[in-house]
Amino acid sequence: AQSVTQLGSHVSVSEGALVLLRCNYSSSVPPYLFWYVQYPNQGLQLLLKYTSAATLVKGINGFEAEFKKSETSFHLTKPSAHMSDAAEYFCAVRATGGGNKLTFGTGTQLKVEL
């Protein structure tokens, strides 16, 4: 079964600092990978997706992620954190071959401090 592992349930950065949220996937074939963000009392919003077209994926709000097959990683980065980035971030994998089932990581709560 495919799975994703998010290292660090809580990450704290200063405003203006680099944001790095880690995600490693487990898959025998290149999967579809996603990053979602969840603000309090809201659903999930898609930040970006990897679907094998390009290894460096740019998303909304200045976020990007790089797919590294050799490291089975799909880490999320943003060069400069903003207070509005404080939220919970989820990495997810969807198997190829039909169906829309997403398997999520356990999430990383990002805190941005002044």
Add this chain to the structure above:
Amino acid sequence: KAGVTQTPRYLIKTRGQQVTLSCSPISGHRSVSWYQQTPGQGLQFLFEYFSETQRNKGNFPGRFSGRQFSNSRSEMNVSTLELGDSALYLCASSLAGTSENIQYFGAGTRLSVL
């Protein structure tokens, strides 16, 4: 274009009761998936419906069921509620059949079982 709409937003039930949650997908989307989100178990896939047929199911007891109507609206039902069913239930819709299959999430229904 309207997003995914889930009703109601909040529900309070007592143990042993049953509950029905509703999800209206984005216009034109034919796939609807349901997820349960709890602090202990995180985000877990319940089931997916496509063209009124369940095509994928997660590892939940039979008390959890769903259906999809011809207009792609979906409902999920939980019978004989248990305290552990307290959770945020998220619905997601997508344009099934495309290579992207991005899932768009609603704001969720927060169910509290007393």
